[in-house]
Amino acid sequence: MQKSITSFFKRKSDVPDESPEPKKAPKIKTETEDTKKLLIKTEDESPKAKIKAKPEPMTVDPPESPDAPKSVKVEKDTENKPAAANDAKNESDTENKEADRKVTTIGLVSTSKDGKEDAENYDPSKDSYHPLKNAYWASKKVTPYLALARTFQVIEETKGRLKMIDTLSNYFCSVMLVSPSDLVPSVYLSINQLAPAYEGLELGVAETTLMKAICKATGRNLAHIKSQTQLIGDLGIVAEQSRVSQRMMFQPAPLNIRDVFRKLREIAKISGQSKMDLVYNVFVSCRSSEARFFIRSLIGKLRIGIAEQSLLTALAIALVKKNHIGDCKASKVPEAYKDEIAETTLLLKTAYSQCPNYDIIIPAILEYDIKELQERCPMHPGMPLRPMLAQPTKGVHEVFERFGGMHITCEWKYDGERAQIHCNEKGEISIFSRNSENNTAKYPDLIARSKNFLKCPVESYIIDSEIVAWDVERKQILPFQVLSTRKRKNVDIEEIKVQVCVYIFDLLYINGTALVTKPLSERRKLLNEHFQEVEGEWQFATALNTNDIDEVQQFLEESVKGNCEGLMVKTLDQEATYEIAKRSRNWLKLKKDYISNVGDSLDLVVIGGYKGKGKRTGTYGGFLLACYDTENEEYQTICKIGTGFTDEDLQTHSEFLGKHVISSAKSYYRYDSSLEPDHWFEPVQVWEIKCADLSLSPIHRAAIGIVDGERGISLRFPRFIRIRDDKNSENATDANQVAHMYQSQDLVKNNQKTLTQTDLEDEFY
Structure with a gap:
């Protein structure tokens, strides 16, 4: 041993x-x-x-080094x-x-003569941390990998989100001051990436x-x-x-x-x-x-619980600490700088939304004032923006309550795949998904016919659109399930069986000029001036400008007949800019399903599984689902689900999720102990779920503290619809959306008594 x-x-x-x-x-x-x-x-x-003592059958005893992992014990369950x-x-x-x-134990790194901490005891989480004095590698000017590993280790052992961010910011601040050229690799390694997401460089x-x-x-x-x-x-x-x-x-x-x-x-x-x-x-x-x-x-699983938004916050705090290093006697930033941190964080996140590339952003924040960041890191073709998203709504009346007095437009909501199509000055076409994944190789047919829809010479552009499956003979839209059967990689034009049509609904960039700060009416005008429709290939989203409630209702019915999901309702002139990476109330979606009830489906993350009984023995019979709280970066349980699955579905889910089982719940899972599943999962898959309505729950934690101080929100009669391959776990329905959907229900609006989760517990076996 x-x-x-x-x-x-x-x-x-x-x-x-x-x-x-x-x-x-x-x-x-x-x-x-x-x-x-x-x-x-x-x-x-x-x-x-x-002579060695025989270990306990199911106990793993780790080494006793200062940063060795805690011992992991597994229950002695022979079955x-x-x-x-x-x-x-x-x-x-x-x-x-x-x-x-x-083998014998590796020797510890000795303490340096100048009194700085040795590598094994490096701790960027301590209250007395000083970015220069405690950076034990300062004399070498090259950041040891062990310093980053120790930072990860401390973060992994930390419970509080704010403390985790502060710890990472201390390390980043030290790197900024001692070895700034190491900041870019440090940032990428902290979120387990090797390059911008759209480059698709993965370890595999x-x-x-x-x-x-x-x-x-x-x-x-x-x-x-x-x-x-x-x-x-x-x-x-x-x-x-x-x-x-x-x-x-x-x-x-x-x-x-x-x-x-x-x-x-x-x-x-x-x-x-x-x-x-x-x-x-x-x-x-x-x-x-x-x-x-x-x-x-x-x-590909760092397991420290740092998501991209936390990392950007840590970078912003580190930048403020660096700028005021002379005023900081310890790691904590004085109260006077709290507003500066908030402003820096907003500027950094905004810049990253339009220029999601740390190779560009980090040198800029090190060299220039943070207020120059957006100018130094402009958007340009070939680099995807985080898309603007819509808030759900449950009826036409709610739309007019929100947009009362404003000029609005309604567009058909297509059941396809969101696509951001870029063309640079060299004429090179790139196609990105809503997650900034590069899908260019998936659509060689679109690239081949990309010049067909130009009305006049265009040097560069970025358009926002929806790609749908298209029936060439009947000249109509096909369901999303047909599009999902299309080959994803190494696509040969001659072998394509599922034809597609692009429905364009926004123009974000044209001939070197960004348009995101222009109102939708102006963006749409430029779109019509530079591009034209080609039937079955490139078409503008079917739209209606109206402020008449009856016309909106009729247009909704027409969209359903046209094989669409419903409507997107948007402001034309007031509050009508393109809000990058935001789920804005200036875009509302009005879907055909559950219009009289919830108003929208939810996209939820699978975090746990319950072993099946009876005919479901051998697979998972039910699952624990969660929404994502973007503010606290945690997954909050919202329901258990066991309905809407075929036997094939259960087998597929069990095989996939079985590869992502973890020994215990993540520190950023919020749940009640009564919901403990048989197996916990990594948050790797998003499901689309429909339900009858939402209710307050004493055991679920979704949106807790938003609607009720002690109770969360749960779903009544949840039903599985499909896997959302186009979304990652951080794009799941967030807690604020859940709260809004709950408060939009007629029962709640009329102050009627809502049932609790105790009354509505879903029996799924």
Whole structure:
């Protein structure tokens, strides 16, 4: 078994000096030149040394280093033990005891002579943190990867959202002051990205490949690594436990941020054995918690709970701290700077919405005043904007209550895929989804006919549109389910079976000029001046300008007959700008479904599963769903659901979600203990859900504190509609939307007594 740090210090005399070259230490043969240089001291082979206490059957004891992960204990439930884990444990016991005897604990980094903190004790969360004095790497001007790993570790162990953000801001501030060129890779690594989302650069390293690299570097058996991963549920922790038990007589050079980021980008771009070799070469240089977070980065699950909005807030706070470093005696910013932080955060988030590229934004905030950021980071074709979104509404009367006295327009709401189509000065076409995913390769047919809808020469443009499946013979729109069958990658024009038509509804940029601050009436005028319709290929959204309630109602009925979801109602002149990345009340959606009740479906995140009973045995029979609270960046439970599924649906959901099971609820899941599912999931999938109505609930946490101080909101009779592949978990229905939908109900408006979740508990077995 692994030896603890305490054991290491007790046997300190056994550790050879660095000066004399050891002659008796045996070399471990490896497959690369790097590891031929690494010598490992074999432990005492006396009988006493070979006697090891047998561990508890289902307990994993981590090393006792200052930043080693907390011990993970799994209940001794023999019925639930993975069979593979038991078999693997028995098969690899002997081999791993031998491997354990050949490794000792890695030495700690010593405290520097100038009194600054050593790497192992680096803690950016402490109240007395100073961005310069506590940056132990200040003299080297290169940020160690261990400093970032320690920051991640502290954040992972922190409960409060504000404290997590403050901790990250302290680290960012130190990097800004000491090694500013490391800020870009630090930011990308903090959200587990290697480039802007629209570039589509992903690591794509299989767990098996990572396990093999860990085995190769640590001398452990593959079956043992697999069994430990099944027990703990986190290959990153397994990697750290395996790595931290080794001491190399010639320690590789410490990893730094720039090199790790560069290596990760290289890993993402290559395949085959070369990818495995690169992973191995970095892993053997990992110390302490570096191993945990390096492996997690490769898997694509950092598990620290920092989303992009939190990261932008942390950057803004770090920037204010940097600007007032002389006034800050500790990590906390004086109260006088709170307004400056709020303003900086808003400016940074606004700039990022129109220019979602940290390679452009971060150099700008380091060199220029924050008030110049939007000017320095303008929108331009080829870089997707975060789309403007609409608020749901439940009836025509509510539309006129909101837009009373304003000039409005109604557009058909198409049941397709949101598409932002860009053309740059070189004539290159790019197509992006609502999540900024690059879908250009998915639609080669649109690119081939992109010049057909130009009315006059156009140098560059960005249009907002909806792509729908199109029946060429009947000349009509087909359901979204038909569009979803279209091939996503390596699409050949000759093999396309599902034809599409683009319905354009907005123009955001034309010939080098951004239009988002112009009113919709002006944007629409420019759209008609520069573009033309081509039947079945490019068409303008069917629209009606009216302030007559009867005409709106009739237009809604026409949209339903035209195979659309309903209407989008927008202001034309007043409050009619394009609000990037916002769900604005200047756009309202009026859908055909549940108009007399809820008024809209909800897009909810699956966070838990309940084992099925009876005919559903072997799959999940029900699921725990949550909305997303954008302000607190947490998932709040809103209902349990077990209806609307076919047997095939349940099998598909069980297979997919079974790959995303986690050992316990995330720190940012808000739920009542009575709702504890059999399995918790990573927040990786969004479902569209319909319901009869919404009610206050004593156990669900959706929108808690918005409508009621102690109760959340739940759904009555929820029903599964479909998987929303076009949305990620942070684009799910948010808490404010849920509160608005609840308050828009006639029952609530008329002050009638609403039923609680206790009365309406959904029986789904």
